Amino acid sequence: MTENVYITEERIDGEGEGQLAGKTVAVKDNISTEGVRTTCGSAMLDEYVPPYDATVVERLKEAGATINGKTNMDEFGMGTTTETSAFGATDNPAAPGHVPGGSSGGSAAAVAAGEADLALGTDTGGSVRCPAAFCGVVGIKPTYGLVSRYGLIAYGNSLEQVGPLAPSVEGAAELLDVIAGEDPNDATTRERPDTDYAAAADGDVDGLRIGVPTELVEGADEGVVEQFWSAIDKLEAQGARYHEVSLPSVKHAVEAYYVIAMSEASSNLARFDGVRYGQSGGFDGNWNEAFSAARREGFGDEVKRRILLGTFALSAGYQDKYYKKAQDARAWVKQDFDEALSEADVLASPTMPITPFELGESLDDPLKMYLADANTTPVNLADLPAISVPAGEVDGLPVGIQFVGPAFGEEQIIRAGSALD
């Protein structure tokens, strides 16, 4: 194994003969597994062993799945390349020498390399869809509230959802069937409609109305755009039709996403104090001094950057300027999507506007990395479901197409995606 896919390789056996019996599922290392180390890709949680299972892990076990390892990830989910992991970067099995995408890069790589049948990732601003696109596999970001976040170590909790990765749309849908549904332990849980996601992967797109947001195509690289339109052509040939739509709000989605996510991160990561859990480092001094030193040692650059920017955005005098405006942008994005989806069954765009970075290419330029999330972040702001499906290659590098559906419209996006399988 050369790709550095797993942080911890430890087998957790499922129970009995469920829907996923005989299948291996790799689980992102920010999802708690009872008795098995869960690091979030951080030196801070290097030795953390959760005393309980996340709800999604319980559901995997009940479905008979074997968890075969905890996958590499950007530290605390903060990154678009899996290079901010304290445990080293993951190589992209579909494009060696390139990043697998982030932050669920290890999970996508596990599937792409055939080291696991299926995988779980988490998506706060595109962290399931981006690595799915970069590794040439399928990833689903569910509607906010459909999948429990209990046991997920929080980063930007108003945005993030656990989502499946698989080699095929049907495989991802099957995994979603297992993990989706209400959970009394999650205060943002929502009722699951009567659905069968795997059955929706029937490839029937006859009459499907596809809206193409021009803003999300214009900014993409030429080769990516070509592959995108050729995927739309394939869908048209199967009876779907498309029209262009405009989402003027999305040009502010990236900044709104980062302001909100960083603000939530600054609050969520306050719990890592080296006392209840996390590395204390054994520093001298009073609480604040010891705590600050532990966090200097335990957190990597990207995590510090986001905690500090989030603290700044929430500090006196700047809240209205950044955080309140970001909430306005979020509401505007929701309105835009609702309107576009009133005349379309799904919206389609390239998942990522670019092909995978070379390893090391974006590390020194955080803003460049943030801008790569232009097409995925609007979906999280709007709490909607989206799927990324492979749509060809540019110079041997995978490209993904994204379908966005209305809230709880997972069956629609699965159906659209399955027509390209």
Added chain:
Amino acid sequence: MSDHPAGPDTVRHVAELARVDLDDDEVDQFAEQFADILDYFETIEDVPEVDREAELVNVMRPDEERESLTQEEALSNAESSEDGYFKGPNVS
């Protein structure tokens, strides 16, 4: 064009609020990056005021006693504990 004070002093102040020690190199590096990033974030000023629909609500359960982690489990990741409590550095 920008009126955010993303200089080294601001970075130091915010780092203190966030309880993250930084060394001088980090302060300089972050100050430089924050200037770029905050300049970019400023375009959010063009966003109009938008009414928010309160579609999402918190889901509450009855406040009843139920099974939870044992004290031992809750303390299992603490580096230091005493008499069933977490043990941390002095507060002052």
